[in-house]
Amino acid sequence: MRDMVTSPPQARDCEVAGCQKSAQKGGLYCSMHYKRRARGTNMHAPEQEKLPAQERIRAMAIAYADADSEDDGAYRRAWDNLTNAAEGWVTALLGRRGGAARAKSLTAKQRSEIARRGGLAKHEAEVRVLAGKQTGERPAGKRPRRVRQ
Numbered sequence: 001m002r003d004m005v006t007s008p009p010q011a012r013d014c015e016v017a018g019c020q021k022s023a024q025k026g027g028l029y030c031s032m033h034y035k036r037r038a039r040g041t042n043m044h045a046p047e048q049e050k051l052p053a054q055e056r057i058r059a060m061a062i063a064y065a066d067a068d069s070e071d072d073g074a075y076r077r078a079w080d081n082l083t084n085a086a087e088g089w090v091t092a093l094l095g096r097r098g099g100a101a102r103a104k105s106l107t108a109k110q111r112s113e114i115a116r117r118g119g120l121a122k123h124e125a126e127v128r129v130l131a132g133k134q135t136g137e138r139p140a141g142k143r144p145r146r147v148r149q
Contacts, residue, residue, distance in 0.1 A: 019032075056089075
């Protein structure tokens with residue numbers, strides 16, 4: 001038995017006709033078709049094209065301009081799509097919460113000082129909470145629990 005070499009299990013293809021992606025571990029569908037099935041959407045719809053942010057915003061702006069102004073739902077969806085695309089683009093430009101953009105504009109010494117101050121502030125807050133527990137004081141903003149009788 002030890003002499004037999006077992007090959008690793010082969011990854012199965014997605015069960016949806018025409019899909020060449022491998023199925024999720026232990027499943028029948030790739031991640032895209034698994035999500036579509038869970039959401040109840042069309043399993044055979046073409047895969048969405050991933051556009052760069054500027055192209056996506058341009059497409060959403062055109063869709064917004066072409067939206068039927070008489071159909072409030074379609075008009076609102078077009079506006080929401082446009083604002084979401086613009087917000088996504090801004091987030092990508094600035095990095096997560098602006099961290100990447102700020103990091104590029106600061107020197108290593110400035111970044112270190114900001115991190116040090118943040119660590120000190122966190123430590124001081126923890127000390128205040130512990131001191132409040134020892135003296136019986138409650139943290140600011142928290143009400144004492146109501147005791148039922």
